[in-house]
Amino acid sequence: MISVEEFIAQFHSISTDIPEKRRRLNSLTESDTPEKRRRFNTFIIQLKSIPIVPNELSNLVLSITPKDAIEESFRFDIMIKFNLHDTIITEFKRNSNNTLLIMKLIKNYKIFEDLFCNIDGQFFVDDILPNLSYALKLKLLNGISKFMKNENLANEYFLKIENKYGLKLAMNLLPACTPELIRVKMDRYFVTLSNRQLIDICKKDKEFLDYYLNKSPKVKENLRHFCYVHAKAIKQFAKLHPEMLWKVNKEHDLDVKIGRRMISTMFRHRCEILEEGPKFLNYFSHFSELYKTAKKDGVIKEFLFSLFPVTHDLIKSYFWHSILRFVEHLPIADQYPVVSSTFQEKYGLNLLDYPEHCKEFLQIIPYGPRESILDTLIENDDQLIQFYRVEKSIPLIKEKLQHCGDAQERGKLMGLICKTCIVNKDKEAVSEVLSYVLIRHKNDITALTVFFNNLMQFPGIAKLDHVCWKNIADLSKIFEISRRDYNCNTFDNKYFQYLVRNKLSLEEYCKKRLENMMNTYSYVCAHAFSILSRNKHEKMFLEEIGKYIDLYKAYKNYRVIRLSFLAKIFMFNIANKRHRIEFKNYSTFFDSKLFETADEYFCQNLIKNGMKLYPSDEIWHDLFWKRSTLRRNNIVLAWYVQKWPQKVTDNLDDILNNLSIESVDIFLMKAGKFLNENAIETMKAYAQTLLFNNDYKKAKLAITIFSIISPKTLLDIISPIFEKFESNLKLPVTELLLAKLAIKRLHKVGCPHDTLQLIVRYCKRNFALSAVIPLCSVVYSTPEIILLDELPKFTNNTLCIKKTVLSLSKLILSSTDFAKIIQIFNEEETDASMKRIMLLRAFECLNENPSEFFWNFTANCILTMDVNDTDMYDLLMKLTNVPEQYLSAYIPLIFEQLSKNPHLEIQKRKYKLLESIPTQSIKDLKLEFLMKIIKETATLKNTSNLHWNCVLSKEERQQEELFEENFKALQHFADNHGHNLNKNYDISIVISHYISRYLDVVLNSKCSYRLIQKFNALWDSKMKVYSCHHSYLLLLFAEVYAKSDSDAYKTGIEIRTLLKQYIENFGFSIISLLSTQLNEFCAKTEIKKQDQLLRFVQGLLESNEDEDIYVLVVNMISKNTAKTHALSDYNVILQTMQKSTTTVVKIHLDNFIEEIGKNYNPINY
Structure with a gap:
């Protein structure tokens, strides 16, 4: 058994004798050096060899008082290594700064899950959460939601947190809960989910994405933005539930490309969506992957069959485009037979009998069938001439060129003469055409440009013979003379491939490229040396062209091109570790003087790349310090100080004298970690010289340096100023500026608890506005149990601070504690804007965590609210934010306030309020209020x-x-x-x-x-x-x-009597009105259904003697045309009325039959 003293001594010895610089680095960056890790692992091995029970080990660990952050990290590692759950819980309760522990737990998800699976929900809420800051609560809850597998326990945690803190905090735990609870809570309090949360929920509820998209109007309105932000989640959803993605995409049209890896999965779950043809293919941009999957599954034929529409006349060019993009991956000899046989199988027709379809894929049809089709199609489209054999197409195009006088038309024909060679893949034809063009059209620059552009698309152009390439080179020379603006990059790349393929010398080619660069009037950059080829060929090109650069020293662009070449070498070396070019071979190109005048952005990248690739070469560091813009760039300095802190120390005076305020925090944080004590003291001395300065930027820089490098020094400097302020002494302008700037940085100076007390003490009157951001930051980082004592101290502060504190209290504290805070603020508050904030926060609490206190508080605030506050009235009218148990009392209260409002526009809102009352809530309203609603509406x-x-x-x-x-x-x-x-x-x-x-x-x-x-x-x-x-x-x-108990036939019989009475009293003229009213009545009942309507008419016609009723029925049914399935019953009624011998009935009936017969010819009336 090891004693407590011995254990503590061995523990503290782990981090001794490590060089000061490394110890400071470890403690600040929390990184593990090999030496520290070796010592710690040795200590753990020794500890495991000692027979010790977990309780005793827990006591030993708790007895340690860490001297620094590195020992604190060791102590947490021991807890996690030995699964000391009780010790971890104790640490949560006693240590207010548990960021490191929580982050270590989240990284070790196994112990994280085991730890919280053994903690009761009530204990978690009452004993752990109050000891954490709000920021740590969020980290902890997000960690639990990510790793907890027990959904029932997660539900328990969620409900306990909701009961104490409200829904807003509890929603961070949502992904770990059961799908049923997730939907219930999202219905009540919709929140925007992160990618990770959305993925976790979709794993357990495959229909959740569809629910989520339908639930939020904002998501629907900005669907493109949603797809951009949640692209990762949607792709993961496609992997989890591919069949559901099809369903969701069909309804919402998601704008997400799923990429190569998901194609096979999506292909195998295409289901009935496959019948949509191009819509399915539109989802894939990688047809090669789609073909590979179909081939692997052996369903190429079946898939192709499903892509054709139901009937061949529905095929449009887009269908053919999608089909061709798929079949082009088949062997060339199989492409047309597969398409033709599929067409035959689908429609029972011969594809060649439909030239209009063949037009879309002529390039895959064999020569014999193709020419017979072309003879038919060529009459309407001259462009199709390219698909003839070259023996036929080239003479035809030459003949057209001979008689063509329009430059644009000649350009099209020159494109065709090149395309026919490409379609037929005929190299001999290319050679013939090149000779023809150089002889007959070398001065026609418009036509020549079109021809040259098409020629560069010829497949296997690098395989053409020497004669062809000589002609192509001659064409490029014509462009150099006639069109200096023409971009010959494509030609350069193709020509390079030709030279490499045939193992020809690159000397002439490289010199030509250099001459073009030297003579150009435009800016030359590293990309001028790019070549579209393999890495080893690009390396060959760069090494070759580098040999000849010095031959052009007399040219104006020589110095710039040398730097551009160096930049290209750096870019190539960074991207290609296996094919790096040795920089020393080109050291003669280096001209440090040129860097002083060259382009700023260009030089920055060149110098940074030089230092990355050759960190030991002093020349790059010398250049770095010579470039003033690099020294003033704090982001670059932050990167530099991590790599070469000693060089920063040697040049610290120069850096400080040129230090700018922009992004200075980034540099100072890195400097504080990597610079030695002497350098830190130099920075403090420099900052001291900037204090008490009228220059805002200098004073701000001084405060920023102290707040990051030495917070204690900053407090010592500003404390006397605040004491003067408390004594109501008038402060000089410099001290007043210094105090305001210091307050803005208070959240950077030490323990949040101590900083919060400073804010309470000093941030009043003139300094209040400057303290808002530090206040928020400090409160987020302060444990809840401390805030309970500190936040009430702000009740006598300025208005902006009180509003901020109230909002923070609602966000961070439990509902019970927030109720105490808001009650304290309310006791002596008279300001209308403050009252508004209290009402707003109380109303939010009533929604998230209903209680009698917040209901009574909200009701009292509503009674005394500002009658001019239109926005607040609009918010209060959202009845969905009110819990059901208080709705019956809330609605009359708001209605009364709106009714009494002196402004007519606000008064009118009471009708909008009544319209928004949920139907199921009406029964809970009192009788007196319902009577008031009736009177109003x-x-x-x-x-x-x-x-x-x-x-x-x-x-x-x-x-x-x-x-x-x-x-x-x-x-x-x-x-x-x-x-x-x-x-x-x-x-x-x-x-x-x-x-x-x-x-x-x-x-x-x-x-x-x-x-x-x-x-x-x-x-x-x-x-x-x-x-x-x-x-x-x-x-x-x-x-x-x-x-009549809603029976259509009985109703018809009874109404018939009523109708007869009206006709007798008012005469025949009322029939039209009666038929109109009958139709309106039927439309409001079940009689509007076709079968019920016919039964109703049969009831009206029960007696065959009422001629007036006959006329009325004709008028009525003329406005209710029968549906197809009811025409037979309809016909029976009409035949019954045809038996009438009365002239008036016959006239009305014949007119109606003539009209209806136009629409229903099959029915014989």
């Missing part, structure tokens, strides 16, 4: 069925009261407007809408017949004056429908 023209839904949401006794209230609202409106002729139209419209909404509700909700009867009775007694209103008939029809 019953007589509006454009409103929903809310006032009638209020009736049906209650029990039958209360329904009657609400029914009467609905009726009273209409009666009151009519009484107030009935004597004004100008209002008669408004009354008519209101009644129409009122009755229409009434019928929509009662006819589709199976409302009791008694209530409908009572409503009609009330109408007859109270609204008799409006019984002639055309909509009144709908009320009578509805009563009959309810009495």
Whole structure:
């Protein structure tokens, strides 16, 4: 057994005797040097050899007091190495800065999962989370969501966190939960998911991506942005659930290319989507991979068969394009037979009988069939001449060229003469054409350009013979003389391939390239030496061309081209470790003086590449220090100080004198890690000289240096200034500027807890605004248990600080603790903007973590809120943000506040509020409020069925009261407007809408017949004056429908009696109105269905003697044309009415039959 003293002594000995520079490097960068790791591993081996129980080892580890960060890292490694779970938990509780421990745990996911699988959810929430800062909580929860496999335990964690901290924090744990809980919580509180979270959820719920896209309108509106940001997740989803990706893509049209690796997987899960042909192929840009997969699976023929459309006349050029891109990977001899046989199998037709289809793939048709097709197609398209054999095509094109006077047309013909050689792959024809062009068209530069561009596309151009290449070279010389702007890069690359292939000398070629560079008027860069070839050939080219550069010393561009060549060598060496070119062979090209005047960006890259490749060559370092712009670039300096700290130390004075404020943090952080103590002291002395300076940039630079290099020194400097400020002494301008700049950097100076106390103490009045960002940063990094005591101290601070603290409290603290904070702030607060923030945060808490406190607090804030705050009213009207248990009290409260608002525009929002009330929530509203809703909305023209839904949401006794209230609202409106002729139209419209909404509700909700009867009775007694209103008939029809138990045939019989009565009272002229109202009534009931409508008509025609009813039915059915499946029943009705001998009936019926016969000829009426 090892004693505590011996264990501690051995532990501390691990990091002793390591050189100071290395120890500082390790402690700051948390990297493991070989020596440190060797000592630690030896210590672990010794520890394992000692018989010691876990509890004793835990006590030993806890007894260690680390001297520095490196020992802290060792201590955590021991905990993880020996699975000391209890010790890790204890460490979480006692150590407020657990960033290193959490990051080590996340990297060791096995112990991470084992650790939290054994922790109870309540213990986790009550004993671990309060000891962590908000930033560490997020890291920990994201780690748990990534590694925890136990979904039920994750659910427990989630619900415990939600109950204490609210939904926002708990949603970080979402990917670890069960799919059911994920959907429930996303329905209530939608959050944007990261790539990793989306992938983790899709692994367990393959339909989640479709749900996620449909759930968020913002995602739908910015689908392209979503696909760009979540491309990784979508590709992973394709790998997990390829069949679901097809479904999602079909609905949402995802703009993501899945790449080569996923093609085989997607191909094998194409399912029915394969029938969409080109849409499927459009998903793949790599047809070679698609062909390989189809070949491996032995389904080339089947796949090709499915790509052809259902009928051959649907084939368009796009189909052929996709098919050709696939079959071009087949052997050349098999391409046409496969396409032809597939066409024959699919349509039972010979492909050659359809020249219009053959036109799209003439290049794969054998010569014999191709020429017979061309003879047919050539009449409409001269461009197809290229597909003839060269023996026929070239003479034809030459003849056209001989008689062509238009330069543009000659250019097209010159393109054709080259393309026919490419199509036929005839090298002898190329040689003949080249000779012809040089003799007959060498002065026609327009035609020559088109020809040359096409010639460079000839397959195997590097295999042409010497005579051909001599002619091609002659063509390029013509461009040098006639078109100096022509880019000959393609020619240069092809010619180089020809020379290499035939093992010819590169000397003349390289000299020609150099001459072109030397004589150019444009800027020459490293890419001028590029060659599209293999690495070993490119190396050969660079080594060869480097031999001749010195021959051109007299040229103007010589010095620049030398540097460009060096830059190209560096680029080549960095990209090709196996084929590097020895730089020493070209050291004579190096001219340090040229670097002082050369292009800035060019030189920076050249010098950096030189130092990367040849770090020991002092010449590059000398150049680095000579370039002032490099010394002033803090990002470059940060890179340099990591590699060569001693050189930075030697030139530190020069660096400091030229140090700029832009991105200086990056350099200073690296300098603090890699420079020695003397260099650090030099930087502190320099910063001291910049203090108390009127120059803003210099003062800011001084504060920045101190905050990163020596935070304690910064505190010693600014503390006297703050003490003067507390004593209300007037500060000089320099000290005031210094204090503001120091406050902006407070989050960089030491322990967050101590910094928070500084902010509480000093950041008031003039300094408050400068403290907002440091305050946020410090609060994010401070454990929750400390914040509980510190945040209430800000209640007497300035407004901006109080608003920030309140928002941070809501984000970080538990709901109970935030309730205490907001109560403290509310006690003495009178500022309207602060009250607004409190209402906003309380409303958010009510949504995320409902409680009686936040409901009462929110309600009180609403009663006293600013009546001019339109934005806040809009937010409060979002009823989806209100928990269901408080909705019945919340709606009347907001409605009352909107109604009392003095501004008419805000008042009108109450109608929008009522429209947004969920139907299922109406039943929970009090009767008095429902009556108020009815009074407000019953007589509006454009409103929903809310006032009638209020009736049906209650029990039958209360329904009657609400029914009467609905009726009273209409009666009151009519009484107030009935004597004004100008209002008669408004009354008519209101009644129409009122009755229409009434019928929509009662006819589709199976409302009791008694209530409908009572409503009609009330109408007859109270609204008799409006019984002639055309909509009144709908009320009578509805009563009959309810009495007949919604049976269409019975309803027809009963309504027939009512119709007869109206016709007798008002005459034949009312039939048109009655038929219109009947159709409107049917459209609101189940009678609108074709079979029910025919039964209804049969009920109307039960008696064959009513001629008026016959005419009415003809008018009615003329506006309800029968569907095909119901034509036979329709015909029976018409034949029944044809038996009538009355002239009027026959006239109406014949007109109707003549009209309908135009659409339904097969039916014999």
